[in-house]
Amino acid sequence: DANGEYSFDNLSPETYTVAEVQQSGWTQTSPAIGILGEVFNADFSDTDGDPDLDGFTIDNTGGAVAGLWHLSTGRGNQPGHSADDSLYFGTGEGVDGGGNYDVGHTAGRVTSPVIDLTGIGSAELSFNYILASEGGNPWDSARVLISQDGGVFEPIASNVSELVDPTTGWTNATVDLSAYAGSNIEIRFDFDTIDSIGNNFEGWYVDDIVVTEVGNGTYTLELNPDEAATNINFGNAELQPGEIHGYKWNDEDGDGEWDGNESALSGWTIYLDDNHNGELDEDEQSAITDANGEYSFTELVPGTYTIAEVQQDGWTQTSPDGSNNSIEPDDYTNGTLLNTIQPGVTLSAVGSGVSNNQVLSQTSIYSSTGTQNFNNSASYWYKDVAELRADFDTATSSVSIDFISDDSSDIGQLEAYDADGNLLETYTTAVLTTGQSETMTVTRDSADIAYILATGQDGLSFGYLDNLVFSSSDFHIVEVGDGEIVTDINFGNQQIIPAEIHGIKWNDINGNGSQDADELGLEGWTIYLDDNQNGQLDVGEESTVTDANGEYAFTNLAGGTYTVAEEPQSGWQQTFPVLNTPISSTLIPVANRRDLVFDDSRNLLYITTTDGDLERYDPSTQTLITPWDVGNVLHGADITPDSSTLYLAEGQRGATQGFIRKLNLDTGNVTNLTYNLDFGEGGAWDINIGANGKALFTTIFEGSGWTPLREIDLSNDAMTIRTDSLGSGFGGEVTGGSRIYRSRDRHFFFFTEANISSGPIFTYDAVTDTFPNSAQTNAFLSRGAAVNRDGSLMALRLGSGVSVFDRDFNSIENLSNVGAGLVFDPIGDVLYAADADADEVVAFDTETWDELYRLDIGENINAFDFIFTGMEVSDDGQLLFLGTPSGVRMFDLSASSTPIPHTIELNTGEIRTGIDFGNQEQRGTISGSKWSDLDGDGIRDTGEPGLANWTIYLDDNNNGQLDTDETSTTTDELGNYSFSLEPGTYTVAEVLEPDWVQTYPIGGTHTVALATAEDVSDINFGNRPALNAIIGTSADDELLGTPIPDDIRGLDGNDRLFGRQDEDTLRGNRGDDSLYGGGGDDNLLGNLENDVLYGGKGNDNLQGGPGADVLTGINILDALPGLGEIDQLQGNADIDTFVLADSDGTYYNDGDDLSFGFEDYGFILDFTVGEDVIRLSGGASAYFLAESPTGLPSGTAIFLATETQDELIGIVRNVPLAQLDLTGSSFSYV
Structure with missing residues (x-):
């Protein structure tokens, strides 16, 4: 009431507990709540530092072996108890623990002195302990017992229920002793192994045994009949805000x-x-x-x-910050200690089976991602035996970790605890199959998770753990005391300054994955941010479309990780970025290899060796072909731009001279180029060839010193010393064993000087023939370097990584843990670098310096010395070579190419450019041939040859002429040509050569509609020489041709036509004419009446026309008539005579009895059996008939019988062998 009084009336006689309901802003002062004072305290350490038992007695009896209770400093340096000393049941412990009680059946107990609780209404026992045993039921009993007023000891706590077994460090336990208030007590800690086996556990540490008087803020009354209990008062003090x-x-x-x-x-x-x-x-x-x-x-x-x-x-x-934090074992090398690797969390291995608390990264097949997981001294995670504990500096609201099963029935378990050790929540996995993983997650409404335990669910589930993730709080938790002012809760x-992503989408015409100067942007392509990384544009994902220049941009972005992808379009293939997935490396077993040089013209890899041989490797057959013996000890080498010659540095010197070996790559012949040795100078070391026709080479110093930098003029192989170089020595000299690296275009050289701590580097410009820049790296340079294709970037192995800089030595990028071999891709924007720790080749994007992919080398290269042998790439970028301890490894980079998106880490406010995409339209082909239309009929007949070196072009503007910006090609030796083109409509035309007339196609050009990936063939062009017309009269004419191709026409009358030495067309027309072709490949057309046709020299085409004609394809005055000729003889109607011999001998005989004579014969096109006659010499026995040889026109072949190899002299087309008889009417002899 208003006076603070209260009363309870009409109460039955019994025991009552009287309490008050607390109100906010007040604290109860009477009766008191909480600890009122200590009654007993044993911390086993005197103030002078000399430990004692604080009144406890030890009784190590009760087992077959004496008990193990004793004062110990084991685990004394660990938090969770008061001092270095404690009571311990066990033996063999160290400062960090590690003991056990594996001595047989043993037992013992420690007992406190008498503790006086008389006059005390309520009490509590508190102690700190570490406990690890076999379990408590039915073996290895750990119990706390109490005796009241000298009575029997009764258990009040044990490892069956109340005590944690095993603990994960020093743990506190409390036991309510209120039932024993008002009496004298003794407290006992008892341990008994029960049996003699299964005792390899740490045992029991006990410390800080305290008995306190406690108040619970209530009154307990025994109310008698008619009794009025008064002064049952409650006092409260108002709390200050x-x-x-x-x-x-x-x-x-x-x-x-x-x-x-x-x-x-x-x-x-x-x-x-x-x-x-x-x-x-x-x-x-x-x-x-x-x-x-x-x-x-x-x-x-x-x-x-x-x-x-x-x-x-x-x-x-x-x-x-409220961000997620994680520990991923794959981020660290095998064996890295992870206990305190990540701020905000401490890891420890706990349980009876671990010898220490270390948690390590471990390479294992049982990992949820990558190749590593969490490891401990027991090598697995197992309930109570080996558990992963993670203690968080600040309580968290969410924790996850992956559990991986190692057989077909494992179950994982994650337990989350608060700061007082109370179990908050448990996650249990499904039953997992071998190698299967599941992410275990506990998420709370508030940040109250102080630590977690992760392991197998029970004693039967062994497993592995990977990928710990936990959240930090984005709020403050503040305890405000009575009248307390808490500050700096900030x-x-x-x-967020918006970040941006910019890039271009370009037409990669040549498909090399790099945008060249003539390759323009593509408009109208969709670029998007693939938030869920499913490879397709989903609703809600941000996208944009490229503009007229192929450019795109994403703006107003927050910092973070983005996946930038393109939507593919039909008929196009993405060429950048792509993931190359090559086949496994191929070993080239040349263990004494030095330098690597690829010859693209011959598709061969040259490998210099220390035994003087030049090994040659054919990638197409994956075989080493016969090596060339070039010198004694071969070091560096380089090939000339025309691929005709290899210059090699010879390491073996003479008495006064050194050598460069000059190797002819067509013949294998070696020319020795000599130079006079300078003081202390050894053999040649490295050589590179520039685009200016000069080679520069370095030499060895026999000891430690400088040698001249020499030049070779490749036009005459004259040698001079370059005193203008920027080498670190006097007069431009360089340290012995210096290396040279050049750009693919041969315009730029990069020098690294060896054996000097200042690490000098300098450059050479082959265009200006000058040495523009030098610098010092302050490091010994004995390993790899590289220059990109145009000399705009250089990469240099420094320390444990690679430094990348431009040609002025401005730093561009630093790459860590790579550099055991370096080379730039000659086409794409890629740097290849070997990772000796991982035994992998790493490909880096030289625009973003992101890692593109890795290639497994296939052997351990960690201890390999890359002082000379490094990497080489073929000019087309398809083959990569790496020197290794076993020889040389070849990677086929063309084996597989998969389009991939860009994945980038974007900082707040960052504007990232160069996130480009290249696509090549899936091209088709237009192909055809160019032929000599001998008869001018616009149809390619058998025997009409192709025309080489004629220009075929795409007439884009249809103006009938080849313009400078139009695509063209030339026909090959067979007259064939081909264009590789994007889909579209094309006008295909030819450049007409002087003195020629086009006979096909009609109209002069072809119009071709080319579809995606279509191959259109037979787009052909026919031409004949433009003839000089010589026309006779109706009388008997004698017409003589000119030195140029003639068209000689006899008209009526019995004419004589002479073609002379060129490709002529002779037309007899009416009358009995005589046609003499002369030299050259002539067309003789007898036309009407009875004509005599003489082809003369050359591959002639004789057509008699109607009438009884005599056709002779050769010049009868030649020593070997018909040698090297294939003449076509066509008589047409009436009785015709085909002359293959005369009384002096047989035509088309090359005189070589070892030859078949397939290169010269008369080809009779229209022989009629029973009407026409073939004229031979001598008699039928000098010849024989057979089927035409394979590869020649079909028909019956006429052979001149010789002593060794019969000679082909004629082929009769379309007449079966059975229809001809050398003794029959079809043949006549002179």
Whole structure:
């Protein structure tokens, strides 16, 4: 009531407990609540540091072997107890523990002195302990017992239920002793192994045994009949309100620290998140930061508060940051200690089966991602025996970890605990098959997870763990005491400056994955951010379309990881970026290899060796072909631009001279080029050839010193010394054993000087023949370097990584843990570097320096010395070669190419450019041939040859002439040509050569509609020489041709036509004419009446026409008539005579009895059996008939019988062998 009085009336006689309901803002003072004072304390350490038992007695009896209780300093340096000393049941312990009780059946106990609880209403026992045993039921019993007033000891706690077994470090236990208040007690700690086996466990540590008097804030009354209990009073003190103060600041650098130059932020809402739901509710207090960024909460009842902020658009919270943190074993090398590797969490291995608390990264097949997982001294995770404990510096709300099964029935378990050791929540996996993994996750509404235990679910589930992820809080948890003012509860935010991604989509005409000067952007292509990385544009994913220049951009982006992809279009193939998935490496077993040089013209890899041989390897057959013996000890080498010659540095010197070996790559012949040795100079070391017709080479110093840099003029192989070089020695000299690297275009050289701590480097410009730049690296340079295709980038092995810089030595990028061999791709923007730790070749994008992919080398290269042998790439970028301990490894980079998106890490405010995409239209072909239309009929007949070196072009503007920007090609030796083209409509034309007339196609050009990937063939062109017309009269004419091709026409009358030495057409027309072709490939057309046709020299075409004609294809005055000729003889109607011999001998006989004579014969096109006659010499026995030889026109072949090899002299087309008889009417003899 108003006087503070209360009463309970009409109560039955019995025992009552009287208490009060607490009110906010008050604290009860009487009767007291909590610890009122210590009654007993044993920490086993005197103030002078000399430990004692603090009144406890030890009894090590009860087992077959004496018990093991003793004072110990084991585990003394670990947190969770008061001092270095404690009671321990076990033996063999060290400072970090590690003991056990594996001595047989053993038992023992320690007992306290008498503790006086008389006059005390309530008491509590508290002690700290570490316990690891076989389990407590039915073996290895660990018990706490109590005796009241000298009575029997009764258990009050054991490892069956109340005590944690095994513990994960020092653990506290409390036992309520209120039932024993008012008496004298003794407390006993008893351990008994029960049996003699299964005792290899650490045992039991006990320390800080304290008995305290406690008050519970109540009265307990025994009320008698008619009794009135008075003065059952309660006293309370009003609590003084507390306060919370803090600031909101602009964390400009995003480091979570309030730096002196960072300003405060006004107008931000800070609130008390009473229900821990992460948002401001109507009934929750809030405050707005003022002009100084300050906020405050006053009049707060003492208690625990969660302080949070309301987020604003365009900002990201940096303190507290609330981000996810993780430990991924794959981020560390095998065997890395992980216990404190990540701020905010401490890992430890706990349980009876671990010899120490170390947690390591381990290479294993049982990993959920990558190749590594968490490891401990027991090598597995197993309930109670080996468990992974993670203690968080600040309590977290979410934890996940992967469990991987090692057989077909494992179950994983994740337990989350609060700071008091209370189990909050458990995640248990399904029953997993061998190698199967499952992510175990515990997520709480509030940040109360102080530590977790992860392991197999029970004693039968062995397993492995990988990928720990935990969240940190984005709020403050504050304890406010009575009248306490808590300050500096601050919040930092960084303004999100929008980031951007820019790139171009281009038409990669040549498909090399690099945008060349003539390759333009592609308009209308969709580029998108593939948020879920499923390879397709989904609803809600941001996208854009390339503009007229092929450009695109994403703006207003937050920092983070983005996957940038393109939507494919039909008929196009993405060429950049792509993932090349080559076949496994192929070993070329040349163990004494030195330099590698690829000859693209012959498709051979040259390997210099220390035994003087030049090994030659054919990648197409994957075989080593016969080596060339070039010298004695071969080091560096380089090939001339025309691929005719290889210049090699000979390491073996003479008495006064050194050597460069000059190797003819067609013949294998070696020319020795000599130079006079300087003082202390050894043999040649390295050589490179520039685009200016000069080679530069370095030599060895026999000891440690400088040697001249020499030049070779390749036009005459004259040698001079370059005194203008920027080498570190006097007069431009370089240290012995210096290396030279050149760009693929041969315009730029990069020199690295060896055996000198200043690490000099310098460059050479082959275009200007000068040495433009030099620098010092302050490191010994004995390993790889490389120059890209145009000399704009150089890569150099420095320390454990690679430094990349431009031609002026400005730093571009630093790559770590690679460099055991370096080379730039000659076509694409790629740097290849070997990772000796992982035994892999790593491909880097030289635009973004992102890692593109890795290639497994196939052997251990970690201890290999790359002092000379490094990498080489074929000119087309398809073959990569790497020197290794076993020889040379070849990678086929063309084996597989898979289009991939770009994955980029974007910082806040960053503008990332160069995120480009290349596509090549799937091309088709247009092909055909160019032929000599001998008869001018526009139809390619048998025997009409192709015309080489004629220009065929695409007449884009249809103006009938080849313009400078139009595509063209030339016909090959057979008259064939081909274009590889994008889909479209093309006009295919020829450049007409002088003195020729086009006979096909009609109209002069072909119009071709080429579809995607279509191959259109037979787009042919026919031509005949433009003839000089000589026309006779109707009389008997004698017409003589000119030195140029003639068209001689006899008209009526019995004419004589002479073609002379060129390709003539002779037309007899009416009358009995005589046609003499003369030299050249002539066309003789007898036409009407009885004509005599003489082809003369050359491959002639004789057509008699109607009438009884005599056709002779050769010049009868030649020593070997018809030698090397194939003449076509066509009589047409009436009785014709085909002359293959005369009385002096047989035509078309090359006189070589070892030859078949397939290169010269008369080809009779229209022989009629029973009408026409073939004239031979001598008699039928000098000849024989057979089927035409394979590869020649079909028909019956006429052979001149010779002593060794019969000679082909004629072929009769379309007449079966059975229809001809050398003794019949079809043949006549002279």
